[in-house]
Amino acid sequence: MADSMSEIMNPGAVVRDPEFPNAPQDWTREQATAAAHADGITLTADHWETIKALQGYFARHAKPNVRELHDALEESFHERGGLKLLYGLFPGGPVAQGCRFAGLQPPSGAVDKSFGSVQ
Numbered sequence: 001m002a003d004s005m006s007e008i009m010n011p012g013a014v015v016r017d018p019e020f021p022n023a024p025q026d027w028t029r030e031q032a033t034a035a036a037h038a039d040g041i042t043l044t045a046d047h048w049e050t051i052k053a054l055q056g057y058f059a060r061h062a063k064p065n066v067r068e069l070h071d072a073l074e075e076s077f078h079e080r081g082g083l084k085l086l087y088g089l090f091p092g093g094p095v096a097q098g099c100r101f102a103g104l105q106p107p108s109g110a111v112d113k114s115f116g117s118v119q
Contacts, residue, residue, distance in 0.1 A: 017029060019052070020051070020052055020055060022052075022055040022056045022058070022059035023055050023102070023103060024055075024102075024103040024104065026103070027055075027102070027103030031103065032051060032101045032102065032103070035100055035101050036101055039092065039097065041089075041090075041091075043101070044089075046080075046085070046089055047089055047090075047101070050073070050077070050086065050089060050090070050094065050098055051098065051101055051102040053072075053073065053076050054069075054073075054095075054098050054099060054102040054104060055102050055103075055104065057069055057072055057073075058102075058104050063107075064107045065107060066095060066106075066107040066108065066109045066110045069095055069107060069110075070094070070095055073086055073094055073095070073098075074086070086098075093110065095107070095110040096110045
């Protein structure tokens with residue numbers, strides 16, 4: 001199903017990465033890699049899995065709540081260390097920095113230094 005007017009008017013013109021079906025229309029892995037590089041981070045398989053999880057969450061929730069998103073990430077990665085793993089991967093905060101790498105607008109409050117990030 002088309003997600004934007006551009007896709008409706010030009011079917012097939014938008015090519016999405018098959019591994020990231022919920023990515024924003026204009027998002028690419030190259031953009032994520034460049035954003036991570038600017039922050040001094042080399043993206044690993046765990047980073048890509050987190051990016052995919054964030055994009056999936058945003059696809060299912062029209063207006064994401066930062067607390068619920070934070071908790072959903074904690075639950076998804078619980079067996080591998082949860083928030084400790086996520087903050088190791090995203091020192092700027094798994095929600096704030098992760099959303100930026102995923103091409104998503106972070107939920108309100110995510111860039112609050114007291115909650116969504118540790119930098």
